[in-house]
Amino acid sequence: MNPADRATTKLDLSFTRVVDVPRPSVWRAWTEPELLMPWFCPLPWKTVDCEIDLRPGGIFRTTMMSPEGTEYPNVGCYLEVLPNAKLVWTNALLPGFRPNAVAQTSGSNDVNFLFTAKVELADHPQGTRYTATVIHADEAGCQKHADMGFEGGWSTALDQLVAMVKKGI
Amino acid sequence: MNPADRATTKLDLSFTRVVDVPRPSVWRAWTEPELLMPWFCPLPWKTVDCEIDLRPGGIFRTTMMSPEGTEYPNVGCYLEVLPNAKLVWTNALLPGFRPNAVAQTSGSNDVNFLFTAKVELADHPQGTRYTATVIHADEAGCQKHADMGFEGGWSTALDQLVAMVKKGI
Numbered sequence: 001m002n003p004a005d006r007a008t009t010k011l012d013l014s015f016t017r018v019v020d021v022p023r024p025s026v027w028r029a030w031t032e033p034e035l036l037m038p039w040f041c042p043l044p045w046k047t048v049d050c051e052i053d054l055r056p057g058g059i060f061r062t063t064m065m066s067p068e069g070t071e072y073p074n075v076g077c078y079l080e081v082l083p084n085a086k087l088v089w090t091n092a093l094l095p096g097f098r099p100n101a102v103a104q105t106s107g108s109n110d111v112n113f114l115f116t117a118k119v120e121l122a123d124h125p126q127g128t129r130y131t132a133t134v135i136h137a138d139e140a141g142c143q144k145h146a147d148m149g150f151e152g153g154w155s156t157a158l159d160q161l162v163a164m165v166k167k168g169i
Numbered sequence: 170m171n172p173a174d175r176a177t178t179k180l181d182l183s184f185t186r187v188v189d190v191p192r193p194s195v196w197r198a199w200t201e202p203e204l205l206m207p208w209f210c211p212l213p214w215k216t217v218d219c220e221i222d223l224r225p226g227g228i229f230r231t232t233m234m235s236p237e238g239t240e241y242p243n244v245g246c247y248l249e250v251l252p253n254a255k256l257v258w259t260n261a262l263l264p265g266f267r268p269n270a271v272a273q274t275s276g277s278n279d280v281n282f283l284f285t286a287k288v289e290l291a292d293h294p295q296g297t298r299y300t301a302t303v304i305h306a307d308e309a310g311c312q313k314h315a316d317m318g319f320e321g322g323w324s325t326a327l328d329q330l331v332a333m334v335k336k337g338i
Contacts, residue, residue, distance in 0.1 A: 097304070
């Protein structure tokens with residue numbers, strides 16, 4: 001591992017799993033609001049609203065609700081949309097690619113941090129190879145995201161996605 | 170004009186001109202480092218370095234030099250690349266779409282501000298219809314950019330571009 005790789009490791013979080021559902025179903029679960037809301041937050045959190053404009057520069061907005069009923073809105077925009085293969089979005093830009101003045105780097109005490117997220121899907125003999133990667137502006141933001149339980153949270157959400165797809169969508 | 174339009178007006182700067190050079194030449198002047206450096210800064214400022222990776226997520230980096238010899242590096246990434254028609258980039262993201270921790274909103278006292286810039290080219294009987302638009306995170310950043318002489322600077326640079334193209338590229 002060269003020094004550049006080591007530096008990047010401190011800024012990025014990623015995991016890969018193989019899931020036994022078809023790629024197009026995973027894609028639909030990520031890109032249709034009615035199919036995203038049921039699985040997107042690990043229970044008992046819920047996703048109570050979702051808006052998707054599936055094109056570079058288009059809005060990706062969700063509202064998560066805590067078990068106590070507090071709502072947490074999130075807004076960003078898509079950067080790359082390759083159907084059934086790759087979806088990239090960021091909270092550093094608002095719809096239309098406008099820089100987001102609200103998002104703060106983790107240098108502040110705010111709980112928010114800037115990130116760009118990427119979901120990649122590939123064919124696999126058992127179904128779909130699923131890779132989720134989140135890249136950050138700085139090590140503090142990356143560490144905060146790791147401490148929040150990035151891999152556990154995203155992996156539990158993926159379990160919920162798979163269960164939903166198997167029930168039929 | 171509805172309230173949403175008025176709000177946007179305070180966040181965006183834009184101008185349109187018709188220039189009597191062909192669209193493909195303007196595109197090349199914006200996308201080939203050797204053709205960008207001669208015109209990109211209004212003289213006596215100079216552009217002394219330029220790196221271009223012309224794809225969404227690819228680097229757009231320039232180094233400007235003041236008449237006194239101080240260098241000012243700028244780095245961002247492309248968001249949309251439609252040859253001869255539309256070029257969009259931002260300094261809110263680094264290459265690979267990584268959020269930029271260095272860039273600050275204008276809420277700080279830093280001279281930097283976040284922006285996304287768009288150059289659009291269209292056919293016109295006299296040559297090319299050229300529209301440059303810069304959108305900002307907040308009104309303060311937009312005002313700072315206006316105070317720096319956005320339209321005068323970009324328009325002078327465009328004059329330099331046209332003069333270069335007419336000499337032959």
